[in-house]
Amino acid sequence: xxxxxxxxxxxxxxxxxxxxxxxxxxxxxxxxxxxxxxxxxxxxxxxxxxxxxxxxxxxxxxxxxxxxxxxxxxxxxxxxxxxxxxxxxxxxxxxxxxxxxxxxxxxxxxxxxxxxxxxxxxxxxxxxxxxxxxxxxxxxxxxxxxxxxxxxxxxxxxxxxxxxxxx
Numbered sequence: 001x002x003x004x005x006x007x008x009x010x011x012x013x014x015x016x017x018x019x020x021x022x023x024x025x026x027x028x029x030x031x032x033x034x035x036x037x038x039x040x041x042x043x044x045x046x047x048x049x050x051x052x053x054x055x056x057x058x059x060x061x062x063x064x065x066x067x068x069x070x071x072x073x074x075x076x077x078x079x080x081x082x083x084x085x086x087x088x089x090x091x092x093x094x095x096x097x098x099x100x101x102x103x104x105x106x107x108x109x110x111x112x113x114x115x116x117x118x119x120x121x122x123x124x125x126x127x128x129x130x131x132x133x134x135x136x137x138x139x140x141x142x143x144x145x146x147x148x149x150x151x152x153x154x155x156x157x158x159x160x161x162x163x164x165x166x167x
């Protein structure tokens with residue numbers, strides 16, 4: 001990608017954070033390795049939104065929220081579809097499609113008790129399925145501890161009815 005940069009930062013021995021900045025300035029953080037470097041910060045990251053399937057096009061809209069008690073500098077959300085994506089119609093700023101499927105989006109900074117910016121993605125899946133399962137979950141949270149992971153890992157089954165399914 002012309003004008004792209006890739007930087008890798010290693011923190012506290014084993015946690016690696018990768019920041020990819022694309023030609024339009026969109027940045028997404030991802031991580032690998034063990035948890036660490038979080039300094040004991042505790043957050044409660046949650047994702048609320050909806051999914052709609054119509055004629056093979058899946059629209060996913062969600063809003064990240066940090067219930068606290070600590071502020072969160074940034075996090076990365078991974079969205080995965082149960083079928084291969086044939087086309088993604090314009091990704092929002094802060095999102096990218098890594099190799100291996102799915103979409104990664106950054107939440108940006110979330111103060112304790114705050115709501116982030118809405119993210120909306122429309123993607124065409126292969127074929128004209130009667131249903132598609134979408135999984136939304138935290139990929140990286142900067143080493144912060146989330147003792148309530150039930151609200152940051154969602155799986156939604158959408159039927160090809162055009163109805164909206166909420167999570």
